[in-house]
Each structure stands twice: as structure tokens, then as C-alpha cells.
Amino acid sequence: xxxxxxxxAISQSAVDxxxxxxxxxxxxxxxxxxxxxxxxxxxYDLPQSVLAVARAGAGxxxxxxxxxxxxxxxxxxxxxxNANAVKELALCSLFMCSRGIVDGIExxxxxxxxxxxxxxxxxxxxxxxxxxxxxxxxxVGLGAIGVLVGNNAVRLGMNVLGYDPYISIDSAWxxxxxxxxxxxLDELFKKSDYITLHVPLLPATRGMINAETIAKMKDGVNIIxxxxxxxxxxxxxxxxxxxxxIRSYVTDFAAPELLGVKGITVMPHLGASTDExxxxxxxxxxxELRDFIENGNITNSVNFPACSSPRAGVCRITVIHRNVxxxxxxxxxxxxxxxxxxxxxxxxxxxxxAYTIIDAAAxxxxxxxxxxxxxxxxxxRKI
Numbered sequence: 001x002x003x004x005x006x007x008x009a010i011s012q013s014a015v016d017x018x019x020x021x022x023x024x025x026x027x028x029x030x031x032x033x034x035x036x037x038x039x040x041x042x043x044y045d046l047p048q049s050v051l052a053v054a055r056a057g058a059g060x061x062x063x064x065x066x067x068x069x070x071x072x073x074x075x076x077x078x079x080x081x082n083a084n085a086v087k088e089l090a091l092c093s094l095f096m097c098s099r100g101i102v103d104g105i106e107x108x109x110x111x112x113x114x115x116x117x118x119x120x121x122x123x124x125x126x127x128x129x130x131x132x133x134x135x136x137x138x139x140v141g142l143g144a145i146g147v148l149v150g151n152n153a154v155r156l157g158m159n160v161l162g163y164d165p166y167i168s169i170d171s172a173w174x175x176x177x178x179x180x181x182x183x184x185l186d187e188l189f190k191k192s193d194y195i196t197l198h199v200p201l202l203p204a205t206r207g208m209i210n211a212e213t214i215a216k217m218k219d220g221v222n223i224i225x226x227x228x229x230x231x232x233x234x235x236x237x238x239x240x241x242x243x244x245x246i247r248s249y250v251t252d253f254a255a256p257e258l259l260g261v262k263g264i265t266v267m268p269h270l271g272a273s274t275d276e277x278x279x280x281x282x283x284x285x286x287x288e289l290r291d292f293i294e295n296g297n298i299t300n301s302v303n304f305p306a307c308s309s310p311r312a313g314v315c316r317i318t319v320i321h322r323n324v325x326x327x328x329x330x331x332x333x334x335x336x337x338x339x340x341x342x343x344x345x346x347x348x349x350x351x352x353x354a355y356t357i358i359d360a361a362a363x364x365x366x367x368x369x370x371x372x373x374x375x376x377x378x379x380x381r382k383i
Contacts, residue, residue, distance in 0.1 A: 002293065003028035005047075007039035010056060011282035018286050033289045035282075038062060046073070051381070054289050056281035057082060057272060059228065060302050061201055069303040069353055072320040072379025074292060076300050078284040080144035082272035087148035089252070089271055090196055090226055094137070094153070097194060097222035097248040100127030102265050133157035138192030140185070140208075141199035141227070142167045142175060149196055151176040163188045164199075189216040194224065201228035211236040220247040226271045229253030238264070296357055296383050305350035313343035313359035316383040317369070322376040323354040330374045335360060338368045353378075 002021060005028045014035065015024050024035065030049040034041075037055065040062045046053075053063060054076040065075045096102055104127035111119050135158055139150045142164035150160045151174070160179045164171075167181075175181075182188050189195070195217070199205050209223065209232040223246060225232055232249075234257050240246040241263040251258070252267040259266060272281070284300075291297045296318035297308035304320065317335075321327045328347060335342060335358065344359035369380060 003031045004033045004035055005031035007036035010035050011279045013279040014282035014286040017283050035285055052292050054285035056285045065303040074301050075303045076288040077302055078281045081280040081284045082277035083144040083148055085274040085277035086145045086226055086271040090149045093224045093250040094132050096250055096265055098132055099129035103127055135193040136191055138188040138195045140197050142171050146198035147171050147174050150179050154178045161188045186216050194222045196224040197227045197231050201230050206230050207233045214240045222248045225251040234258055304353055304355050305348035307348040307355045309346045309357050313361045315360045315363045317358040318381050319356040320379040321354055323349040323352050324376050327374055327376050331372055334372045
């Protein structure tokens with residue numbers, strides 16, 4: 001039985017997908033893989049037996065993916081599995097920006113006496129807001145979540161601008177035709193009444209909402225950040241809220257400087273915290289791991305290229321290697337030199353790393369694989 005280490009609580013749905021040949025446990029002896037959610041692996045001593053790590057979620061900032069690549073460990077994520085949950089919270093945040101809902105609820109809780117209904121009626125004016133219909137929403141990032149948010153905002157009667165210089169073909173097909181795609185982020189900032197962020201945390205996106213970019217926005221703009229706290233420079237956001245440049249800032253990334261500031265709503269990190277999202281992420285992660293372990297196929301990896309192929313032949317060899325010359329030739333020369341025909345061959349590269357699948361017409365003896373001498377091979381595996 002193959003053991004998979006779980007570093008966080010994982011939905012039972014993952015166990016159902018993995019089946020009887022796998023054991024999902026927090027106390028394995030020699031795990032072939034790891035499943036996790038928010039556990040930080042940066043200081044974690046990864047067992048040598050681990051072939052792959054799968055995060056039940058989209059972001060992988062808690063995993064040292066580059067370091068694992070050098071060890072030949074494939075890191076998977078589950079893009080889109082929690083998209084609906086985050087979309088719903090983003091839509092909820094639009095209304096929280098506009099209607100004084102949170103402040104109104106907190107104020108109502110302070111009322112006492114037998115005439116609370118009268119007090120609530122007399123005090124409601126201080127929480128009056130605006131409707132979102134007819135307003136302009138700028139969606140930064142048109143991945144699985146951004147597309148859903150934008151499409152639903154159109155249905156709510158909003159004008160929607162979308163920005164994503166790296167939009168995928170799949171996302172483009174799903175985008176509502178009424179969404180205006182802009183090539184210029186400054187234009188989105190200038191035109192939007194509401195801005196919602198749906199991009200990963202990268203060097204290029206860290207601190208993208210700062211004093212300089214805020215100055216380009218409309219007075220009274222509303223900003224929603226359910227992606228990563230570090231996308232915004234909190235001190236600049238606080239200053240802009242206090243002076244009225246930003247009317248409302250809603251985020252589910254708590255930080256001390258954001259708490260207690262009027263106009264800023266801070267939630268726990270609730271974006272993907274639904275039973276459905278946790279099930280969806282767990283199922284996708286389990287499928288990715290099982291297909292990789294059993295067939296060597298890679299889907300949704302953050303540190304290696306996507307590479308998959310139907311089985312052909314008798315034996316399958318997978319090779320994780322650096323993307324340099326003659327590695328593949330070194331491998332195939334040894335296999336064919338052993339009198340074994342290659343039935344199928346697939347190789348994909350991304351950046352400095354590559355992944356190769358080789359299906360052979362006959363079984364390959366481990367002694368033959370031992371003859372492959374190449375320092376650029378990080379891991380070779382017979383399946």
C-alpha cells in the first residue's frame with residue numbers, strides 16, 4: 001500500500017479518489033507523496049521517498065517549489081477547484097463595500113432597551129450606501145476566479161473591465177463578451193469604481209497596490225483583495241482610506257495595521273473556506289497524484305511542464321531532468337542499446353527543467369537503467 005502524508009486535514013473525498021491502494025495518513029513510514037493546504041514546508045524536512053507534493057488550493061507560496069524541482073519532486077496545485085467559493089465571497093465583498101453592511105450589523109448589536117426597532121430605524125441613515133448596478137468593476141487577473149467574478153458582475157448590471165496580459169485561451173473562451181479587456185492597468189485604475197484582485201503573488205505583483213497606483217484611481221474607489229495580502233502595501237492603503245481616496249477596502253488577509261480602521265473590512269482567510277471547495281480541491285489533488293504515481297503524467301504542476309501520454313508498450317520510464325542538450329539521447333541510447341524498442345516518446349520543457357515519458361516494447365531491467373550516467377538527470381523512475 002502506498003502512503004501519502006497529509007500535513008493538514010484533507011477532505012474524505014481524497015480518500016475515495018485514491019482508493020484502497022493508498023493510505024492518507026499523518027504518520028507514514030515512507031510516503032510517496034504529500035498532500036497539504038496551508039502548512040508551510042519551507043523549513044520542513046521532506047522525506048527522500050516523496051515523489052510529489054500536491055496542494056489542495058491554487059497558491060503554492062507555502063511550498064519551496066524551486067528547491068523541490070532540484071530534487072526531482074513535482075509540485076501540483078488545484079487551479080479553479082475553489083474558484084466558485086472565492087467568486088461568491090468577491091461578490092459579497094462588492095456589497096460590503098457599498099452598503100455599510102458590516103458597520104450596520106456591529107452598530108445594531110450595541111442597541112439595548114425595548115425600543116431597539118425604533119433606534120435601528122432612526123440610526124440607519126448613517127449606513128446608507130450605493131448600488132453597484134451601472135458602476136464599473138475592474139477585474140485584475142482573468143484566470144478561473146477572475147472570469148467568474150467578471151461574468152457575474154455583468155449579470156448584476158455592472159460595467160466590467162478586465163486586465164490580464166497572460167490570459168489563457170480557455171479563460172478567454174469563458175469570458176462574457178460584454179467585458180471590456182484593457183491592455184493598460186493604469187486605464188483600469190482610472191475608470192473603475194471597484195477594483196478586485198485575482199492574481200498570484202509574484203515579484204511583479206507584490207505591492208502592486210501602492211501610493212503611486214492608488215493616486216491613478218478614482219476618488220472614492222473601492223478595492224477588494226482576496227488573493228494575497230502582499231499584493232497591497234498596507235500602509236499606503238490605510239493612508240488612502242483615512243484621507244478618503246479609497247472609500248472601502250475589503251480583504252481576507254488580516255494584518256495589525258488594518259484592524260480598527262474605519263473603511264477597512266478584514267475577514268479571516270475565508271476565500272476557499274467552504275465544504276464544497278475543500279472537497280473539490282482534495283479530489284483534484286488526489287487525481288493529480290494518482291495519475292502521476294501510477295502513469296507518470298503531469299497535470300497542473302507549478303515547477304515542471306505539463307506532460308502526459310496514454311500508455312503504450314510494456315514498460316514506462318519517466319525522467320525528470322535539466323533542460324540541456326544530449327540528456328534524452330543519453331537515455332534512449334542506453335535503452336535501444338539494450339535491444340529494446342521505444343514505442344512512444346514524449347518530452348516537454350519549461351525553463352531550466354524538462355520531463356520525459358518513454359514507453360518501451362519490453363520490460364527494462366533495473367541494471368540497464370543503472371547504465372544511464374548523466375548528472376543532469378534529477379530522477380528516473382520505472383512505472
